[in-house]
Amino acid sequence: MLPPVYIRGVGFHPFGRWPDRSLRSLAQTAALAALDDAGLAPSQIQAAFCANAYGGLLNQQESIRGQTWLRGIGVSGVAVVNVENACASGSSATHAAVLGIASGQYEHVLVVGAEKMFVNDTARTLAALANSADTEVMSNIGLQFAALDAVRVREVMEEEGLDDAALEWVTVKNHDNGVHNPMAQYRKAVTADEVRASRMIADPIRLLMCSAISDGAAAIVLSRQPGRGAVRVRASALACSPWRLDVGDMPGPTVAARRAYAQAGLGPQDLDLAEVHDAMAPAEFIYYRELDFCAKGKVAQMVAERATALGGRLPVNPSGGLNSRGHPVGATGVAQLVELTLQLRGEAGARQVPDARIALAHNSGGWIGEDPAVSAVHILEAER
Amino acid sequence: MTQQLTNPALFYGEGEVDGGPGLKGARCSACATVVLQSAPVCPRCFGRSMQPVCIGRRATLGLSSRVYHSADGFAAPYVIAEVQTEEGPRSFAPILVPVDAPLPHGLPLRFVLVPRPDGRVGFAYAPEA
Numbered sequence: 001m002l003p004p005v006y007i008r009g010v011g012f013h014p015f016g017r018w019p020d021r022s023l024r025s026l027a028q029t030a031a032l033a034a035l036d037d038a039g040l041a042p043s044q045i046q047a048a049f050c051a052n053a054y055g056g057l058l059n060q061q062e063s064i065r066g067q068t069w070l071r072g073i074g075v076s077g078v079a080v081v082n083v084e085n086a087c088a089s090g091s092s093a094t095h096a097a098v099l100g101i102a103s104g105q106y107e108h109v110l111v112v113g114a115e116k117m118f119v120n121d122t123a124r125t126l127a128a129l130a131n132s133a134d135t136e137v138m139s140n141i142g143l144q145f146a147a148l149d150a151v152r153v154r155e156v157m158e159e160e161g162l163d164d165a166a167l168e169w170v171t172v173k174n175h176d177n178g179v180h181n182p183m184a185q186y187r188k189a190v191t192a193d194e195v196r197a198s199r200m201i202a203d204p205i206r207l208l209m210c211s212a213i214s215d216g217a218a219a220i221v222l223s224r225q226p227g228r229g230a231v232r233v234r235a236s237a238l239a240c241s242p243w244r245l246d247v248g249d250m251p252g253p254t255v256a257a258r259r260a261y262a263q264a265g266l267g268p269q270d271l272d273l274a275e276v277h278d279a280m281a282p283a284e285f286i287y288y289r290e291l292d293f294c295a296k297g298k299v300a301q302m303v304a305e306r307a308t309a310l311g312g313r314l315p316v317n318p319s320g321g322l323n324s325r326g327h328p329v330g331a332t333g334v335a336q337l338v339e340l341t342l343q344l345r346g347e348a349g350a351r352q353v354p355d356a357r358i359a360l361a362h363n364s365g366g367w368i369g370e371d372p373a374v375s376a377v378h379i380l381e382a383e384r
Numbered sequence: 385m386t387q388q389l390t391n392p393a394l395f396y397g398e399g400e401v402d403g404g405p406g407l408k409g410a411r412c413s414a415c416a417t418v419v420l421q422s423a424p425v426c427p428r429c430f431g432r433s434m435q436p437v438c439i440g441r442r443a444t445l446g447l448s449s450r451v452y453h454s455a456d457g458f459a460a461p462y463v464i465a466e467v468q469t470e471e472g473p474r475s476f477a478p479i480l481v482p483v484d485a486p487l488p489h490g491l492p493l494r495f496v497l498v499p500r501p502d503g504r505v506g507f508a509y510a511p512e513a
Contacts, residue, residue, distance in 0.1 A: 126455060137421065140390035140506055142451060142458035143476050150449035151466055151476075158447075202464075203450040243427040245417065370474065 002235060002263055003102045007220050007380065008227030009038025010338040015185040015216030015326035017118050023052070023059045027069035027114035030217035030331075034110065035073075037228075038221035042074035045221070046106040049081050049097045051089035051113035052330035053365075057128040058119050069112060079106075086132040086365030087279065089113060090218065090333025091238075091376030097222050098236040107224050113335070114217035115328035125213050129329075132366040132373070146210060148367060149280040150202035156285045157204070160299040164204060168192040171209045171281040171323060173309050178320020180350035183335060185214050185326030209281045214326035218334035220341070226383065229345030234264035234358075235379040241371040252371035253290040253362060260360070260377040261292070268292045271379075272356040273315045273343055275336035277364040277372075281323040284308070284316060291362055291377070310351060318343065318351045333363035333376060344382035357382050390506040393421060394475075396438055397505055398497060405507070406495050407440035409473060420473040440469035443477075443509055445491035450483050457500065467493060467509050480510040 011033025013026045021029075027050070035042060050066025061068060066080045085092035090113030097109040117125050129145060130138075156162065172192055178184040190208055198207040226232065237259035241252045250258075261267050268291065276287045288299050293314060302308060308316035319325050319339040322332060340359040342348045358381050366373030387397045396404035411418045412426035413433035419426075423434050448465035451458070461483040468474050480496065481487070493509040500506045 130456065136391060136393040138476060140456060140500075140504075141476060142456050142462055142464050142478050144451070144453065144455040146453065147449050147451045147464045148476070150451075151447045151464070154447045154449065200450075200452045202453065205449075245428055 001265065002098070002233065004224060005098050005101045005233040006223050006226040007231045007233065007337065007341045008223040009034040009036070009040065009221035010341045011037055011219045012183050012335060012338055013217040014183055015214045015328055015331070018215040019118065021215065023055055023061065023065070023114055023116040024069050026116060026215060026217040027112050028073050030114065030219040031069065031110060031112045032073055034219035034221050038223065039227070040108055040221060044108050045075050045078060045110045046108055047079040047097070047100050048075055048110040048112065049083055049093035051083045051093035051111070051334065052115055053084055053086055053089050053132065054115060054117065054128045054329060057131065058125060059116055066112065069114065075110065085374050087277065087327070087329050088333055088363045088365030088374035088376045089330045090335070091361065091363035091378060092333070092374065094220070094333060094337060094378065095236045095238050095376060098233050101222050101224055109222045110219065111222065111334055112217065112219040113331040113333060115330040116215045117213040117328060118215050122213070134368040138367065144202070146205050146280065147202040149283050150205045152286055153204060153280065153282045156289070156299065160285065160297065162285060162300055162303065165192070166285070166300070166303045167204060167209065167282040168195040169303060170284050171195045174278065174281050174317050174321040174323045177310060177318050177351055178324025181319050181325060183338070184320045184324055185212055186320070186324045205280050205282070209323065211279045211322035211327035214328040216326060216328035216331050218331045218338050220334055220337055229341070230383040231341045231344045232381050232383050233378060234266065234381045235260035235377065237263060237377045239375045241369045241373050244370050251290050252375040253287060253364065254292070256375040256377040257291045257362065260379050264379045266358060266379060270358050271314055271360050272358050273318055273340070273353045274360040274362065275319060275321070275339055276316055276362045278317060278321040278323050279327060281321065284321070287362055291360070310353065315353050318348065318353055336361040336363060337378060337380070340380050344380055388504045390500060390504045395507045401438045403441065404438045405497055406438040407469065407475065409437045409439035409471060410434040411437045418471045418473060420475055439471040439473060440475070441495050442470045443467040443493045443495070445479065445487060445489060445493055446474065448479065448487045457502065463487065478508040480508045
């Protein structure tokens with residue numbers, strides 16, 4: 001069981017295209033908002049874990065990104081660790097921060113995730129993203145991430161009997177949710193017809209199903225003592241891509257999820273909502289199975305019952321998910337925890353899941369072997 | 385002139401290995417497990433006597449996608465797929481078929497070297513004749 005660790009404050013800079021904001025200013029905005037929300041001064045922070053994936057390739061800042069973000073907001077002379085773990089950088093930084101408090105080393109720790117991906121050269125941004133796969137194997141073969149997810153979505157479609165209408169539905173669902181999220185890049189509902197009419201990127205993935213490149217930042221303050229809403233971190237689990245040598249070997253997200261469920265002493269049946277890594281909206285379906293939200297063969301039933309929509313038995317991605325909220329890579333894992341904290345506090349406004357008490361965040365990053373290179377799962381609980 | 389390969393850690397070019405070209409693999413001398421690429425330790429028995437082998441000269445087609453967005457030096461449309469090598473390991477690869485061709489699971493494939501526009505040599509899989 002994890003010793004007491006609470007999310008005491010949350011903050012963000014809205015996701016979107018921000019040509020006049022630097023990576024540093026995005027991060028600082030989110031960090032200051034989280035400190036204010038926690039009711040803490042910068043001088044009370046004892047350590048910071050700063051997540052970013054492409055600041056070197058896109059923003060020409062290597063090695064000390066966190067220090068450049070935090071110096072100007074008064075966090076100085078403390079432990080600052082820079083975390084790069086592909087699209088799961090934010091959740092990986094959180095994992096390290098949780099351990100820093102659980103170990104008794106720190107009282108208050110700041111986690112900041114930020115990314116600035118609009119650099120007036122989309123090809124350069126896409127090339128940077130491609131570097132998050134095992135480049136020896138996956139470079140130079142035409143395997144962009146949309147195509148990789150397309151192949152994975154094909155698998156879940158075939159095995160679960162899902163059709164194109166299901167893919168359109170999940171995209172519409174997440175855009176509907178994003179309308180109500182002030183952090184979201186796309187606060188505009190779309191129809192199934194619009195999804196169907198959007199350009200095919202990699203069959204069966206269409207443009208409106210894809211998360212967009214984005215600028216943005218998110219931050220949380222973790223503390224040994226609870227803050228407003230008493231949102232406790234019940235589990236924090238990371239798993240790298242496992243060798244899958246035999247039929248039935250578990251995929252990485254399942255390894256991380258079961259580790260988290262065991263740590264929390266909870267199961268998927270206890271969840272009130274979840275944020276999952278829908279870099280392509282239909283990827284949600286993969287994770288319904290891999291995170292044990294349903295048994296294999298039951299995904300179509302979940303879709304038919306609209307179980308993962310707001311009002312369903314397990315709302316998934318009430319924030320709009322990566323698909324609608326946007327995917328500034330280093331910020332994404334932290335943004336998921338910001339959303340869950342707001343939900344568990346009852347502060348999520350029109351997208352609020354009623355009486356939410358237990359929530360799960362799943363964040364994946366990169367690709368190696370047969371799975372994401374990183375799978376991270378956090379479980380939060382509102383103690384009340 | 386020496387051929388410059390796009391992925392020298394992933395595949396053997398012409399004349400690099402007996403029985404090649406093909407994918408690079410490693411076979412455990414103790415338990416015979418075969419993995420893609422070189423590896424110093426067997427992931428099954430953790431033995432440290434992995435021998436380099438050429439694999440994937442033949443494979444079968446797994447799940448696939450028709451890609452309509454050019455990237456990575458590949459002009460859309462093209463087909464990318466998971467392939468299952470006859471030795472066991474799976475990998476992703478471009479498939480040399482017309483984009484509207486049927487893509488049945490289990491379609492027999494063969495490894496082929498493909499000249500790339502930048503002068504290097506890449507690889508792909510093509511249906512067995």
